[in-house]
Amino acid sequence: MGKEARGVWGHLADGDCEGKLLWEHPKLIFRGAHRGIYQGHALRYIKVEGNDLVLNDGTRFEMEPGEADKWLHAILNPPGRLDKLGVKPDQTVVVLGLEDEEFLDELSGRVEPVEADEDIDLLFLGVEDLADFDQLEDLIGGLGPKGAIWIVAQKGKGAPLKDTEILAA
Structure with missing residues (x-):
């Protein structure tokens, strides 16, 4: 779900250099002779100037024509x-064993889960x-043919199943 651009010129506080720019929500990462990781407030007033992606501290990244706008859109509109x-929308989605009302409401806003036993696109199974x-x-x-199963289980301390048990099942 992230983005990657190579051959980007970064103008950072430490100096200018060529490198790779990565967007891995919620972090914008630059890797070159100089490195930077930007998130939170650093991305609050991000903007485009010409072909450059510009942060509020003056850091800028020279992008290929048209790319800065795409990056700005991706940063300001991260995937949910x-x-x-x-x-x-329009997928056949089946939900079994899940009682997470927040998730079910969010899901129902996009596609209404159904009871189906064939041509299931996505199956969410709570265990x-x-x-x-x-x-x-x-x-x-x-x-x-392209159906997928998501196994949903409690994580962390006190979880009834360990990750290794889930993967083995």
Whole structure:
């Protein structure tokens, strides 16, 4: 979901050099003889001047013609959670075992989840224990040709399943 540009001239506080510019939300990263990582306030008043992407501290990156506008748009409009998960309107989306009201409301704003058993584009399966994976065998057959499964589980201390258990299932 990020962006990358090579051969960018960076004009940084430490000096000028050629390098690679990366956008990995929420960080803008420059790697060359001089390096910089910019986020938060540093990106608040980002703008385009000609072919340059300009930060509020005066740091500027010389881009190919037309690229600075694309980068500005990407920085000011980062992808949301549903974009990162690949949820698109008109997809057949099935949700099982999830009770996260915030996520379900967000999902319903883009596509209404349905009960389906074939041509499923995206399946979100909430799991709390290894037995929840037993239903996957029946569900996999209902996936469409480019269908995907997202396994959703609690993370962190106190989580009922470890990442290694989920990956092994």
